[in-house]
Amino acid sequence: MSGTDRFHDPAVVAGLLERIARAVDALGRPVTFMEVCGSHTHAIAAAGLRHRLPGGVRLISGPGCPVCVTPVGYLDRAWALAGQHGAVLATFGDLMRVPSSRGSLELAAARGAAVRIVYSPRDALRIAEENPGRPVVFLGIGFETTAPTIAAALEEAERKGISNFSVLPGNKVMPPPLAALAGAGDVAVDGFILPGHVSVVTGSGAFEFLPERFGLPGAVAGFTPADVLRAVEALIGMLAAGKPRIVNLYGRVVRPEGNRAALELMDRVFEPVDAVWRGLGPIPASGLGLAPAWAHRDASRLPVELPRPVEPPGCRCGEVLRGTLDPPECALFGRTCTPDNPVGACMVSSEGSCAAWYRHERWTMEGTA
Numbered sequence: 001m002s003g004t005d006r007f008h009d010p011a012v013v014a015g016l017l018e019r020i021a022r023a024v025d026a027l028g029r030p031v032t033f034m035e036v037c038g039s040h041t042h043a044i045a046a047a048g049l050r051h052r053l054p055g056g057v058r059l060i061s062g063p064g065c066p067v068c069v070t071p072v073g074y075l076d077r078a079w080a081l082a083g084q085h086g087a088v089l090a091t092f093g094d095l096m097r098v099p100s101s102r103g104s105l106e107l108a109a110a111r112g113a114a115v116r117i118v119y120s121p122r123d124a125l126r127i128a129e130e131n132p133g134r135p136v137v138f139l140g141i142g143f144e145t146t147a148p149t150i151a152a153a154l155e156e157a158e159r160k161g162i163s164n165f166s167v168l169p170g171n172k173v174m175p176p177p178l179a180a181l182a183g184a185g186d187v188a189v190d191g192f193i194l195p196g197h198v199s200v201v202t203g204s205g206a207f208e209f210l211p212e213r214f215g216l217p218g219a220v221a222g223f224t225p226a227d228v229l230r231a232v233e234a235l236i237g238m239l240a241a242g243k244p245r246i247v248n249l250y251g252r253v254v255r256p257e258g259n260r261a262a263l264e265l266m267d268r269v270f271e272p273v274d275a276v277w278r279g280l281g282p283i284p285a286s287g288l289g290l291a292p293a294w295a296h297r298d299a300s301r302l303p304v305e306l307p308r309p310v311e312p313p314g315c316r317c318g319e320v321l322r323g324t325l326d327p328p329e330c331a332l333f334g335r336t337c338t339p340d341n342p343v344g345a346c347m348v349s350s351e352g353s354c355a356a357w358y359r360h361e362r363w364t365m366e367g368t369a
């Protein structure tokens, strides 16, 4: 059996489920673990793990979907850049249908705004190169995984003298919201399944504050069902031993110190700024703004008139992102809010919890399927 098959093998998964059931029994109390990565959310939902785990183990989703945590005000600013400065907006496709106070970027495009879907910041740079007469703004959202690619595109723009390329910075970093959630009174979490992709860049060492400051264990995990279950087993084991720490179970790609080249690239271009997260509000030093040397490529510095930010009425995406509400508990889930007709960001994004529940776990909620 190859190394990869080992993580998908039904017998391995069944064995892990049995061991977890025995471990949580021995622990003598129920546990709740939060995953904070949209890819984990979908892996868990697709494999039905939430419902295959023993009753004493609850998995909840946190703020791991970058599109979902991006506040309405960011999209309002993007609309304004298109309308008031004639900018070409270059964006990942996930952002197209997320509602702003005025409507989605899809609607903006239908009304004549120049909105182009790209697969990387370099694609956006190419659009700028091909359209030297127009400002091209890349909508820079994501976590530590996308920030280095944005930094690389900005450095390339500088090298090539492509002066009409800029970024609307909206990238966020993962450790500060985890600290906010670990210290929040309304979110009862016994440990974290830590994001595999983010940890490739930051290193598993970036999460040592969880046991040190909050006495909570964390497990960096990959994305197969066995990867996730091994993380659950490790977290229960650390709780049972009373020795919370950070374990790296994704050692095939994650190192304790992370990717130094990517971190240095980010340091050259970005600086930490306070940022607003949907569901969590403002969190100090949780965002990446462009450093002063890059002010000439910072689209957030362009003056615009903005509307008062308005969230979609009835949408409880913020509570979903805090882990205090499961998507089917929202009255709109599966009724007026579906992936074909999303009301809020958590149903739009392919990484959103509401979309994951709708695609894979609807059957657990009578009357919503």
Ligand code: SF4
Residues within 6 Å of the ligand: 314, 315, 316, 317, 318, 320, 327, 330, 331, 332, 333, 334, 337, 338, 342, 343, 344, 345, 346, 347, 348, 354
């Ligand atoms: S189901 Fe739709 S309306 Fe409800 S919280 Fe999720 S995204 Fe918002």
